[in-house]
Amino acid sequence: MTFNRRHASLAMLASLAACGSSGPSSAPAPQFKRYSGPPVTQVAVYKGQRRMHLLNGQTVLRSYDFGLGNQPVGHKQFEGDGKTPEGLYFIDRFNPRSRYHLSVGISYPNEQDKAYAAQFGRSAGSDIMFHGRGPEGNALAPRNRDWTAGCLALTDQEIEDVYAMLQPGVPVMLYA
Numbered sequence: 001m002t003f004n005r006r007h008a009s010l011a012m013l014a015s016l017a018a019c020g021s022s023g024p025s026s027a028p029a030p031q032f033k034r035y036s037g038p039p040v041t042q043v044a045v046y047k048g049q050r051r052m053h054l055l056n057g058q059t060v061l062r063s064y065d066f067g068l069g070n071q072p073v074g075h076k077q078f079e080g081d082g083k084t085p086e087g088l089y090f091i092d093r094f095n096p097r098s099r100y101h102l103s104v105g106i107s108y109p110n111e112q113d114k115a116y117a118a119q120f121g122r123s124a125g126s127d128i129m130f131h132g133r134g135p136e137g138n139a140l141a142p143r144n145r146d147w148t149a150g151c152l153a154l155t156d157q158e159i160e161d162v163y164a165m166l167q168p169g170v171p172v173m174l175y176a
Contacts, residue, residue: 013079031165032066032096033163035164038061040054040061040167042049043091043166043170043173044097044175045066046088048175051065052066052152054162054166061165064158065147066130066154067147068148068151069082069148070082070147076108077116078120078127079122080149082150083150084148084152085109085128087173089106089107089110090169090172091104091169092107092168094166094168098129098134099136100129101135101155102131102159103129106172108124108126109124130151130154131152131159132153132158
């Protein structure tokens with residue numbers, strides 16, 4: 001097949017259509033921070049101290065304060081209990097369109113969490129995340145540090161750093 005003027009015109013139209021302007025009313029593409037330091041090999045979360053550390057081996061790369069669920073004491077057992085889990089979980093998803101600015105998911109509930117809740121005919125819950133505040137959190141956090149339904153809330157600027165630094169599969173240890 002010979003590449004002629006018609007093929008060139010069609011290729012040019014296709015490339016222009018793919019790069020077309022989305023108009024002045026559309027939101028700009030999100031700008032994500034980049035991280036080029038040592039990899040995060042684990043996250044240690046100390047609920048009682050409201051402090052988390054992003055670690056490379058035993059070296060603390062960054063530390064953050066955070067807010068918890070609206071019932072901060074104890075391990076999450078059921079959907080709607082307002083608690084934040086305790087134990088070993090893993091980073092399992094990233095949401096760039098979170099209503100809380102950005103969010104990074106942890107693997108709660110695990111099989112033990114599901115089995116425990118099932119004994120009582122209940123759901124263990126789901127969607128436990130590290131997330132920013134977004135508009136809702138910016139309104140709630142100044143009055144109540146522990147305002148989430150069980151997630152760990154950082155400032156929007158802090159979640160941008162965390163979002164850039166974490167990778168799927170990184171272990172997250174949540175202590176009481």
